[in-house]
Amino acid sequence: MTSPGRTEHLVLPGVLTAGQAARTVAGIAAAQRPDGAVPWFDGGHLDPWDHVEAAMALDAAGEHARAAAAYAWLARVQNADGSWYAAYDYADGAEGSPKDRGREANFCAYVAVGVWHHYLSTGDEAFLDAMWPHLFAAIEFVLALQLPGGEIAWKRDDDGSFPHEALLTGCSSVYHALRCALAVAETREDPQPDWELATGRLRHAIVHHPERFLAKPHSMDWYYPVLGTALRGDAARARVQEGWDRFVVPGLGVRCVEPNPWVTGAESAELALALWAIGESDRAVRLLTDIQHLRADDGLYWTGYVFEDDAVWPEERTTWTAGALLLAVAALGGDEATTAVFGGDRLPLGLDDPAESCC
Incomplete structure (x- = not known):
């Protein structure tokens, strides 16, 4: 098990002791495969987003070698066009074969x-140089899906086609990723003006044109423009307040989908991280305290809870739920890398398109 001494900065009264944090980190580490992959749970599948979320939690806990192995896995399996498949199977015998292309x-x-x-956590310039070609190819793949209004089409199918449809949650996450990609480019003194313009166009769509995105009843569409750094200040606080009573169930956590009686740990932890980012740490801590009913004996967290039926559902404890909680605790505890990434103050903003400034 990870030493409690390495997780002392992840202590948050009412949420985690150092020993509890160590157990949670050990739960994520136990799910990591020898090839570096971090599936949802032992024998489950992997998706690249949640794999990265788990790797970030490992870095926040000081498990830098494990995190580096997770990124090395991404480098090895990246497709020639810069993408990754939506899911890789890690059931017995599958060993990472594509499950959803x-x-x-x-x-x-x-x-x-x-x-x-990872770079901010370790200062490892060799890592940054090694990952740059993979990051560059991934961002180029994503920006090839940018639509005329600035939003990003949500996927490309295996035959190369893509729907001209965008999702607000996904685009908010992409916006955050583009800002981080620009930070990497600046650090390497390798400017990417096309990325800067694309980033500005995407933010304009997120902030000013909600009609460009498919409407979804998910809580993520509510808070992700804040979590993804597109909204800050009064606009962010107003958005949080507008959806609070619709999605937050006092004492239990955040509904995944309105109006379903189902609260989920990852959405609750992500909202807590967004609350921290806009200066509402007290509400963030209360939310993280509320979801401790999802904690299992092994230190991982159940994905969700159907409160009308008093039932855990689905019956799985996911690495990414634990990862989201650890990152929220790390931000609240002042972990420098985590606060820099999710606070967003020091991330490049991209460029505004003068043609879109008026509308």
């Missing part, structure tokens, strides 16, 4: 968030 934009972009976080 769709290629989702936010899944592919999120590597930039993880790479920047």
